[in-house]
Amino acid sequence: MSARDDILARVREATATAVAPVLERPASQSRPGDVDLFVERVADYRAVVERCTAAELPARLADVVGERRVVVPDGLLELLDLADLTLPGAVVDDGLAATDLDRLDGVVTTATVGIAETGTIVLDHGPGQGRRAVTLVPDLHVCVVRADQVVADVQDAVARLDPTRPHTWISGPSATSDIELDRVEGVHGPRQLHVVVVG
Numbered sequence: 126m127s128a129r130d131d132i133l134a135r136v137r138e139a140t141a142t143a144v145a146p147v148l149e150r151p152a153s154q155s156r157p158g159d160v161d162l163f164v165e166r167v168a169d170y171r172a173v174v175e176r177c178t179a180a181e182l183p184a185r186l187a188d189v190v191g192e193r194r195v196v197v198p199d200g201l202l203e204l205l206d207l208a209d210l211t212l213p214g215a216v217v218d219d220g221l222a223a224t225d226l227d228r229l230d231g232v233v234t235t236a237t238v239g240i241a242e243t244g245t246i247v248l249d250h251g252p253g254q255g256r257r258a259v260t261l262v263p264d265l266h267v268c269v270v271r272a273d274q275v276v277a278d279v280q281d282a283v284a285r286l287d288p289t290r291p292h293t294w295i296s297g298p299s300a301t302s303d304i305e306l307d308r309v310e311g312v313h314g315p316r317q318l319h320v321v322v323v324g
Contacts, residue, residue, distance in 0.1 A: 155281035158241030163275045164322060166244025170297020171310075172318040182269070182323055183210045186233065189267055189319055190214065193230035196221070196263065198255030204235060205253070205269060218259055226258060231265030231315070237292075238282045239275040239322075244297070246270060246320065247282055249290040257293055266295070266315040272324030 126134075160176075167174040177185045182205065194214040202208050216229060235253035236246045246268055248254045260266055276282050286292060299314030310316045 155284040156277045158275040158277040160272045160275050163239050163241040167320050172297050172320055174320040176322045179323055183207055185321055195230055196232040196259045198253055200252040223262055226262035229263045231263045232259045233267045236268050236270045238285050239270045240282045241275055242278040246295045248293045260293055261314045264315055265317045267319045269321045
């Protein structure tokens with residue numbers, strides 16, 4: 126018997142009587158999250174986060190975006206009930222290459238769910254969220270999250286997500302401390318994350 130076979134035999138022996146854990150609640154149910162906690166945790170990641178009402182959203186987006194050239198995914202403004210809002214630097218994503226996206230200032234999206242416990246935002250790249258590349262290449266990501274999309278924890282988020290769709294989980298601006306533990310932002314994605322929580 127090889128060492129590999131011996132190790133695997135021991136693992137099988139140790140797990141032979143193991144019992145699967147019982148989930149505290151069915152996976153199909155999710156609990157609403159504490160929006161104040163979500164805002165606090167998003168800010169902990171050095172993201173800019175603010176709250177506004179639905180009526181204030183057009184002015185907030187116009188202020189945040191200004192004259193910047195930003196990708197606006199198909200259906201975003203209609204989904205936010207802002208079809209009349211004009212963003213002067215809005216660029217349609219008609220299959221822009223990474224080099225084109227790199228020349229733009231940012232992207233504006235919605236999200237699928239926000240997680241209060243971790244301050245994480247999850248996109249499933251459905252309507253208003255664009256494809257994955259548009260949320261990873263430009264330097265600024267402005268993300269609109271409705272208060273009713275905030276859930277308590279990761280288990281609640283997973284219960285709301287379609288496992289057959291691609292997901293992007295975002296916890297603050299892109300950052301790494303690979304070299305001598307010095308934090309460097311923007312290495313693998315947007316350097317700036319601006320979250321607008323509506324409601």
